[in-house]
Amino acid sequence: MNFRHDFNEVFGVEAPIAIAVMVIICAIVAFTVIRYRAGRGHEPSKVAKHPVAEPLYVVALVIIALGLSIFVAHVNGQERRGLGKPQLSVRVVGFQWCWSFHYEHTPVTVTGTCLTKSQDPTLMLPVGEDVRIDLTSNDVVHEFWVPYFRFKMEAFPHHVNSFDVRATHPGDWVGRCAVYCGIFHYRMDFRVKAVSASAFDSWLRSQRASVHSAA
Template sequence: MKWAVLVGAAVVMSGCSPDSDSDLQRLALPKGSTDRTDDIWELWLGAWIAVLVVFLVVFGLIIYSAIRYRRRHDDEIPPQIRYNLPIEALYTFAPVVIVAVFFFHTVTSQNRVLERVDEPDHTIEVVGSKWQWAFNYMDEEAADNEAVFDIGTPQQPAELWLPVDESVRFELKSPDVVHSFWIPEFYFKLDVVPGKINSFDLSPTREGTFTGRCAELCGVYHSRMIFKVNVVSRADYDKHIAELKADGQIGAPVGSKEADNIAGVKGKDKTGRVDEVQSGAGDYKDGAGD
């Protein structure tokens, strides 16, 4: 019976794919869009197979017990037992084995997803602050070797532009509270922690417009911390960078310049003096630079 259940589960899941147009065949995940999709998909698919096997076994035992030990026409009560050592051992060790297997595959997938690219094509500094995002294109230098930036407001969300099939390193910063950088179609999210730079690499593999979100409850306007992600051709990407330069979005926007300081924590000013940072740097000015 065990092998029949496993074969049945494999057959049911064999038609599933992260590239399918069907939500059912993607098992409720969005359509994958990066080179790290397969690692997360395999973990997700394995979890569904495990859940299906456990469900079929448990449900099968319930039905079997209800039929096998139902009250007969002679009204005789089945033998009553106080405990069953083999069954109790199974109930103890089976969950431990299941959790251990899940842990192993989770760590394996995590390590593959977090693998670094030796020389990424692009580096983008992501600054999450109360309550909007800023994106600094660190390798798209303009005058005085200053980066180009995209910025928004809670009323007009920021836009992130990425060239398709080119590797990108994201460096995450926050000047105030913990945020979480999440693009569902990328199958990845990572916390943006004050005083710490988290980073990850990936390559977008599908053109399109996606919606990014903050996945950490960060304050009163948390729900407005959304942004658009435009994965485009290299020509369209270069055109957008040129437009940012022409609009004067060069250097670091308000919030990004102070992202290395934490609100309420002593830091060093430009002269090297230790001073008290009085407030967070999240007061964005309708897309204007500093």
């Protein structure tokens, strides 16, 4: 599943339509304002019904709404079909006011305090692989948002929301909490770092080792 691609697909259709209609409305309004000003000394029209134009217009609106909604539901459906069986699962937990990332079936958990930029936790991902995110919260509702992925999902206590993400190339992106969750909501940031599969494996191994040596 590729939220970024789907976002661009829908935005690429809806934004041009919106701009075109906006231009039409502005043009009609500008024309009307100039052409029908009282200063021209004409009499106002007495026609108040358009028995042909009105039903036709309704039909046109219904067709536009139907087309748009089918298209939108279709793209949204593609997203859901993308749920596969990824090798790697990460349990993401939001809490007041930071995040923890637990790599399931390993002892590795990454967390931080979010007090300063350097204390933001990093979610490490392998490039080119689907990764299952199991999202939940320890206290109030939070929201996991990675603007680069064009995706966000709310984290509820006592409930797990699951979705897959895939980084198509290496990178380092910012993520943040999007829903208000208390006074330090504004600094509840994290980082998402995508590295090659081999680099990811060696990182996970070193994390395991440090967990074991600590224990």
